[in-house]
Amino acid sequence: MMNQSTHQKPHAILFPYPLQGHVIPFVNLAIKLASNGFTITFINTQSIHQQISKAGRSNVIDNENNDLFSCACKSGLDIRDVSIYDGFPVDYDRSLNHDKFFEAIMNDFVFHVDEVVGKLMLSNPSPNILIGDTFYVWSSTIAKKYSLVNVSYWTEPALVFSVYYHMDLLKQNGHYDCIENKREDIIDYIPGVKAIKPTDLPSYLQSDDTNMVVNRIIKRAFKEVQIVDFIICNTVHELEPEIITALQKYLSIYSIGPIFSPGFTNTSVSTSLWSESNCTDWLDTKPNGSVLYVSFGSYAHTNKETIVEIARGLVISEVNFIWILRPDIVSSEETDYLPIGYEESIKDRGLIVPWCCQTAVISHPAVGGFLTHCGWNSIMESIWCSVPFICFPLLTDQFTNRKLVVDDWKIGINLCDEGSISRDEVAEKVKFLMKGKEAEEIKQRIKKIKKELEDGLALNGSSQVNFSKFMDDLESKISKKNVLDVEFENQKLNHIAK
Known part of the structure; x- marks a missing residue:
């Protein structure tokens, strides 16, 4: 648990990508952090929020104000539920118009994020941590503007992260973004990754059309991830040891998964986009x-x-x-x-x-x-x-x-x-x-x-040890930022006085 004697209580803004497979691990992370003394502001897009609210069970969601975390809050957790406009009407078919929607998420969504985060900075306690999905391309812009510790949450295996991270290496070796003479042999040069076939790459890296919106998002996102403060990954070290060890040589990455809801089958927070049948x-x-x-x-x-x-x-x-x-x-x-x-x-x-x-x-x-x-x-x-x-x-x-x-x-x-x-x-x-x-x-x-x-999730298991290490490093980073912010404000005041 993070030391509560720090200058300010940790308050993290969580931004999941607007897909259910990303919302689920973000919800589980929110509960885990809140259980360790964090204030959490959880931000879904209005479309995702409405879908979950509509599908949610009455005993999970507060129907009066559509608060997805109402039951979790009743148990003493400080999780604040906020929704954000994504640039499209709620009833807009984002699946049918996939490319147009994600083009806007890549280029225009940051302006709505900026507006919401700016308002959140007036809350008590004010946010000091941004935890964004790795696929978002704007985290450093927002974190720098509001002096937030910048954390990237990767919700997939470390193998996929490593493959994306080394896209330039794939390109240099003719396995990606190379229409003429594209190689089809085994890929055996990615640090920490055992031999992998081109057909085992993520589908977007197998495509000849590397200018698709998703390819451009991935390219920008993995340039962005190189400058974040920390990366947390929803995997367990024992399943991907060589890959994680290789990544840790140049990134502050922590394998803290798998993060499940406390009850596993009986979560207090609904994440489903459709009504669930009882089987x-x-x-x-x-x-x-x-x-x-x-x-x-x-x-x-x-x-x-x-x-x-x-x-x-x-x-x-x-x-x-x-x-x-x-x-x-x-x-x-x-x-x-x-x-x-x-x-x-x-x-x-x-x-x-x-x-x-x-x-x-x-x-x-x-x-x-x-x-x-x-x-x-x-x-x-x-x-x-x-x-x-x-x-x-x-x-x-x-x-x-x-x-x-x-x-x-x-x-x-x-x-x-x-x-x-x-x-x-x-x-x-x-x-x-x-x-x-x-x-x-x-x-x-x-x-x-x-x-x-x-074993990884046990008291002294790798994921719990890594989570504790992440919490300690996060606390240290917040403390340093607080000191730097105070020094900067004093410099401004001295300048004005002169």
Whole structure:
């Protein structure tokens, strides 16, 4: 816990990126910091705030003022809920207009941030720490203007951070941003990173169009991250030791994860963008380990043909399953993507819902496998519950996360080995994971990986030790800033007096 005798109580502004996969670890970090004596101002965009408020359970969200943290505050935590205009109407379809939206987030959002932070500086206690998502490109501008300690929060694995951080190295060696004679051989020159295939890079680094808005955001963000005060990473050191050690040679980076909500399945703060279906009653009717959980996360899209092949494959497999199908999984404009009469045909063997509390489902004893897009939150949560994977990455870091799960840790299998997906291959992989004798080895390995997470989060574990070190270094940085600010103010007063 940070020493409360410091000049000023720590007050951190937390700015998650406006996607659910980023909001979740930021909420968990807010609770962890507030539990250690911090005042927290948590800032969602108005759109994200309204979606969560609309979807939230009545016992979690204060419906009178839409305070997402009302229950946490009742337990004594000082977390202040603030929303910010992102430049678009609340009902604007940000998914359908992805490029336009994120172009504005990159270039124009900083002006709204500046306005909100300026007002927050008048609060008591005034903020002295900015914790922004690494993908934001404006943190140093805002931190410098308001004399805030600048902390970058990386919500994905250290491997993905390192690959992005060394984009220039990839370019120099012809593996990125090189249309002519682009190399397709193994990448073995990134410090701390074992050999990695170009097809295991994040999707944006595999693209020939390096001028896409997301590529430009990544490029600017990873120039920005070189000048922040601290970087905290939602991973555990034991899973990525060589990578983290290599990064620590030139960055103040701390692996403090995985940061879960205190109750894991019963968080006091809602983070869901959709109303959650209760799957527990259905799961209670199924034998232990017999249900495959299928979900492709909160953001990535796929096509109708893929959905149909997975649907048919699940039928052929004869395995029980829960399938989370967001209304916009194909696109915001197409919601009719399942075969006609499909839900009736699966009857008691399958349950399809638009959204659920994922931690409640994968921690249920009936669940024995997870067909996943390989989002980092999903991977950490599933390891914690000892649930092995069938991997089907769709976008961004998911391809690199898949490499960790299948190739490095060997706690999952690929859904399709090459080319387009087929129902027969889906059925084969599902039966292998859920019923095959060989799958027992995977289940034993994931228990060992879970033990590494548990050890990292233990009282003297690496993540807790790193968190304490981060807190001490943060306190020291705040104290130095306070001294410098006082000296600067005295200099101004002396100058005026003269």
